[in-house]
Amino acid sequence: MYDELYEAWKKEKENVEIQGLPKNFYAKIADYVKKIREERRMLDEKTTKAKLLKREFKNVNNMAKELFQLRYKKLREKSLAGETVPREVLTEEEEKLHGEILPLAEAYQTFLKDILHGRLSHIEKEEKPKKILLRFVQEIPAIVGSDMKTYGPFEPEDIATLPSENARILIKQGVAVEVEAK
Numbered sequence: 001m002y003d004e005l006y007e008a009w010k011k012e013k014e015n016v017e018i019q020g021l022p023k024n025f026y027a028k029i030a031d032y033v034k035k036i037r038e039e040r041r042m043l044d045e046k047t048t049k050a051k052l053l054k055r056e057f058k059n060v061n062n063m064a065k066e067l068f069q070l071r072y073k074k075l076r077e078k079s080l081a082g083e084t085v086p087r088e089v090l091t092e093e094e095e096k097l098h099g100e101i102l103p104l105a106e107a108y109q110t111f112l113k114d115i116l117h118g119r120l121s122h123i124e125k126e127e128k129p130k131k132i133l134l135r136f137v138q139e140i141p142a143i144v145g146s147d148m149k150t151y152g153p154f155e156p157e158d159i160a161t162l163p164s165e166n167a168r169i170l171i172k173q174g175v176a177v178e179v180e181a182k
Contacts, residue, residue: 001032002060009063012070018078020089029064036060079104132167134176135159 011019022028036057043050071094078085087095114120135157142152146165154160159179162170170176 001028002056005029005032005060005063005067009067012067016074018071018074018085018089021091021094023092025091026093029060033057033060033064130164131161132164133159133161133179133181134167134170135179136170136176138175140170140175 008019008021008025036053040050040053040057043053045051045054075085075094075097136154136159137156139156140152140154142150143166145151146163151160151162151166154176167176167178171178
């Protein structure tokens with residue numbers, strides 16, 4: 001995985017256009033970093049292997065950060081210029097994030113045009129839902145939500161609405177999945 005990350009980082013630095021990455025690239029990097037961390041925890045820090053793993057971790061961390069920053073900068077600049085980004089060069093995560101950059105870039109362009117036409121448009125921020133509908137995939141005990149109310153306990157396949165802060169954590173932990181209400 002180190003070589004794959006290095007090649008992706010190198011290509012991204014050397015090219016003006018966004019370079020293609022496998023759809024699961026960031027998931028593979030996350031697994032790789034997790035593996036290095038776990039292996040480092042098991043070793044005595046004074047051993048040669050531990051020192052090499054520490055150096056590898058630092059290199060991976062630096063390359064991943066720079067790769068991400070380069071790609072984000074290119075995406076942002078293309079979005080602000082009104083250019084389209086080919087979906088096939090983006091990872092799954094980048095596609096979702098790009099979907100959020102585009103409306104923001106368009107809003108800024110509209111705002112600028114209005115100012116240049118001598119009018120000030122009113123900007124209203126769209127509020128995010130305060131609660132999220134979830135389907136539980138694992139059994140969990142009752143929890144106290146961010147609104148200080150008790151939720152649960154939950155069994156697999158239970159459906160519930162929880163505060164977004166708690167829902168995001170449960171989704172990230174793989175305990176529940178978001179249900180799209182129509």
